[in-house]
Amino acid sequence: MSQVFDVLVIGAGPGGYxxxxxxxxxxxxxxxxxxxxxxxxxxxxxxxxxxxxxxxIPSKALLSSSEEYEKIxxxxxxGIQVGSVSVDIKKMLQRKDEIVTKMxxxxxxxxxxxxxxxxxxxxxxxxxxxxxxxxxxxxxxxxTVMAKQVIIATGSKARHLPGIKVDNLLVCDNEGAxxxxxxxxxxxxxxxxxxxxxxxxxxxxxxxxxxVLEALPQFLGAVDQGVAKEAQKIxxxxxxxxxxxVKIESVKTDKKGVQVHxxxxxxxxxxxxxxxxxxSVGRVPNTDGLGLAAIGLKPDERGFIPIDEHTCATxxxxxxxxxxxxxxxxxxxxxxxxxxxxxxxxxxxxPHIDYNxxxxxxxxxxxxxxxxxxxxxxxxxxxxYKVGQFPFAANGRxxxxxxxxxxxxxxxxxxxxxxxxxHIVGANASDLIAEAVVAMEFKAAAEDLARICHxxxxxxxxxxxxxxxxxxxxxxx
Ligand code: FAD
Ligand code: NAI
Numbered sequence: 001m002s003q004v005f006d007v008l009v010i011g012a013g014p015g016g017y018x019x020x021x022x023x024x025x026x027x028x029x030x031x032x033x034x035x036x037x038x039x040x041x042x043x044x045x046x047x048x049x050x051x052x053x054x055x056x057i058p059s060k061a062l063l064s065s066s067e068e069y070e071k072i073x074x075x076x077x078x079g080i081q082v083g084s085v086s087v088d089i090k091k092m093l094q095r096k097d098e099i100v101t102k103m104x105x106x107x108x109x110x111x112x113x114x115x116x117x118x119x120x121x122x123x124x125x126x127x128x129x130x131x132x133x134x135x136x137x138x139x140x141x142x143x144t145v146m147a148k149q150v151i152i153a154t155g156s157k158a159r160h161l162p163g164i165k166v167d168n169l170l171v172c173d174n175e176g177a178x179x180x181x182x183x184x185x186x187x188x189x190x191x192x193x194x195x196x197x198x199x200x201x202x203x204x205x206x207x208x209x210x211x212v213l214e215a216l217p218q219f220l221g222a223v224d225q226g227v228a229k230e231a232q233k234i235x236x237x238x239x240x241x242x243x244x245x246v247k248i249e250s251v252k253t254d255k256k257g258v259q260v261h262x263x264x265x266x267x268x269x270x271x272x273x274x275x276x277x278x279x280s281v282g283r284v285p286n287t288d289g290l291g292l293a294a295i296g297l298k299p300d301e302r303g304f305i306p307i308d309e310h311t312c313a314t315x316x317x318x319x320x321x322x323x324x325x326x327x328x329x330x331x332x333x334x335x336x337x338x339x340x341x342x343x344x345x346x347x348x349x350x351p352h353i354d355y356n357x358x359x360x361x362x363x364x365x366x367x368x369x370x371x372x373x374x375x376x377x378x379x380x381x382x383x384x385y386k387v388g389q390f391p392f393a394a395n396g397r398x399x400x401x402x403x404x405x406x407x408x409x410x411x412x413x414x415x416x417x418x419x420x421x422x423h424i425v426g427a428n429a430s431d432l433i434a435e436a437v438v439a440m441e442f443k444a445a446a447e448d449l450a451r452i453c454h455x456x457x458x459x460x461x462x463x464x465x466x467x468x469x470x471x472x473x474x475x476x477x
Contacts, residue, residue: 003117005031007346008135008147010123010290013049014332015323016153017107019339023151024114026347031145032116033123033137039097039179045120045139047107048100049155050174050324051332057103058178059198061096063363066205070365077402087206089183096178119145124291133295133318149318151342152305153335154290156283156324161190164251170258170276171251174199177278184208188260188274192219192242194362195280200240201364210240211272213262215281217245223362224374224423226389226409231368231425234405238365246270251277285325295319310352312342320345334358357440361430366406369429371437372421375411384414388446388470390462392426394477397457403427408466410436410446417445417470428459435463446470 009020012034020032034045038053046053065087072085111118121139128134132148158173160166168176177199187203189196192214204210219242220228236242245265252259260272285303292298292305295316300306305314305321312320320342323335337353344351362368378385393404406426412419422436439449449467454460461476468474 002134002144002146003031004131004146004148005029005117006147007031007149007151007343008033008119008123008133008145009151009153010135011049011153011155011286011323011325012045012047012107012118013153013155013323013335014051015155015335015339016049016151017047017110017339018336019151019153019322019343020116021110021114022340022343023346024116026343028343028346030114030116031119031147032111033119033121033135035120035122035139045118046104047111047118048104049153050157051335052103052107053100054175054178056332058096058100059174059195059202060363061099062092062178062202063198063365065092065095066202067365070205074402087183089206090181092206093179093181119143122289124289125150125294126291127294128316136291149346150320151339152290152314152319152321152325153323153339154286154325155335156285156330158279159282159284161248161279161281164190164248164279166279167253170253172276172278174278174280177280180276184275186257186274187211188258188272188277189213190248190260190277190279191215191281192244193280193282196278197235197240197362197364199278199280201235201238204238204240205365211274212240212242213246213248213260213272214242214244215246215248217265219244220362220368222374223368224370224409224421225376227368227370227423227425230406231364231366234366234425235364283324283330287325311345312338313345328355329358329360331358331360354441357437359433359437361433363430366403366426367429368425369433370421370423371433371440372411372419374421374423378411378420383420385411385420386414386470387411388466388468388474390465390469390474390477392459392462394465395457395459395462397459398427398462400457401427401459403459408432408462410449410463410466410470412446412467412470417447419444419446419449419467422463422466426459426462432459432463435460 006028007023009016009032024030121137126134187208189212219232247263249261257275258277322338324330341351359371389409391407392398409423411421446467454464
């Protein structure tokens with residue numbers, strides 16, 4: 001007789017593991033299946049998904065290390081003289097690996113604490129019986145389990161380009177790019193999106209000459225263009241060579257490295273010679289071998305599992321799908337919130353997610369963060385809005401930190417003053433944006449932010465000044 005669980009979660013990324021914990025907190029008997037071992041020394045499946053193993057956490061660890069290095073090289077600005085500075089790439093990577101191991105181990109602990117069964121192996125639907133869904137777990141040992149309800153949280157994987165072989169040694173997606181064993185003197189990046197800019201920044205800071213090749217003519221097209229233009233200016237000044245409007249023709253590798261043949265924005269044939277290449281051109285949902293057909297489900301034409309907009313329920317009663325494998329931004333916190341939502345729905349609660357209030361952060365330096373619509377989106381929706389913008393250069397704390405670059409921009413409804421969006425390019429944007437998210441979740445007006453006392457001196461005063469600026473009454477400018 002197979003084991004029967006109330007809830008089986010497929011995938012232990014941020015969507016899946018959080019859904020499993022919340023479901024267990026609500027009294028369900030829960031199992032979570034995970035197939036990927038990533039780089040586990042024993043080849044055992046590791047919890048945490050893309051985010052903990054080959055995404056958010058390792059990339060931010062490397063970003064922090066490279067930021068420390070860059071800070072030291074700029075110490076003279078503060079009157080601090082340092083001798084020659086060098087970076088030990090192996091040590092930097094070892095530190096990153098230790099953080100990943102600690103975090104994934106932390107989820108094992110949380111699973112034990114919440115009495116969640118970990119099923120080690122690839123899960124696929126076999127069918128449905130009166131007792132629930134029949135699911136095969138193919139791992140070191142094969143087993144079949146039953147579940148009354150299932151949450152699909154199988155995430156996403158890197159999109160590769162036709163004809164460009166990713167070996168994760170010379171030509172890398174996010175997995176290989178997070179484990180370079182030495183500094184590539186010349187690094188090529190295809191795609192000036194979030195991964196390209198974050199990982200490009202890591203390797204530029206520690207000494208690589210980085211060239212980013214982007215197909216679209218517009219830099220960071222999904223970002224508010226005021227912010228995108230400011231960011232492009234700063235990144236270029238830092239030394240990132242960003243080439244827009246290119247067409248990649250072919251990629252070749254040999255003993256000398258990688259050659260990328262492409263047409264530049266004028267149509268002229270060019271070759272980029274580099275030691276390593278990162279291909280970061282987006283991600284695709286993961287439904288490989290999931291056996292969806294066995295329960296009558298089918299991905300849409302882009303590979304995503306279709307769901308109800310508000311409940312994440314699929315067309316099959318009792319089966320939900322969350323995170324990167326469904327529509328919406330591919331972000332860990334979005335996946336987590338959907339995990340909580342589904343678990344609470346299963347328990348008869350009435351949770352809700354306001355997708356307009358999901359923040360985005362790009363962890364470059366300066367960071368870029370936003371919540372709500374861009375000016376371009378508001379314009380095309382015909383919404384009347386007012387703008388309040390305030391520069392970090394006019395903030396004492398920012399100057400003390402030698403971080404006067406960038407600004408905060410608040411977009412508020414012309415008539416009601418409701419905050420419609422907040423866009424930040426500047427130091428600590430990832431933390432500053434949280435205040436904007438709270439404000440928008442509570443449907444605050446710009447006047448509310450403007451009237452709230454903010455600590456002095458702090459970067460958060462720029463938020464208040466931007467709110468005041470929507471009413472043309474910034475105090476320090
Ligand atoms: P995933 O994290 O992809 O997890 C899905 C898991 O399911 C995987 O472990 C997979 O092995 C497993 N699985 C798949 N199929 C099966 C199966 N059939 N049986 C068993 N297991 C299966 N987002 C942010 O919000 N902030 C960031 O800073 C950030 N940085 C990133 C940096 C990089 C380099 C990358 C690549 C991504 C980053 N992301 C970031 C995106 C974030 O990682 C994803 O949005 C998030 O991990 C999605 O969570 P998920 O649970 O939906 O899926
Ligand atoms: P992306 O969608 O952010 O950027 C991909 C870029 O590649 C785009 O600018 C696109 O125009 C370009 N591109 C596509 N095809 C191309 C081609 N043939 N030649 C040249 N350029 C091409 O995707 P990315 O960077 O791979 O990241 C995937 C996702 O992972 C992100 O969208 C995000 O959801 C998530 N992520 C989130 C992070 C964060 O929250 N800080 C960090 C890293 C990833």
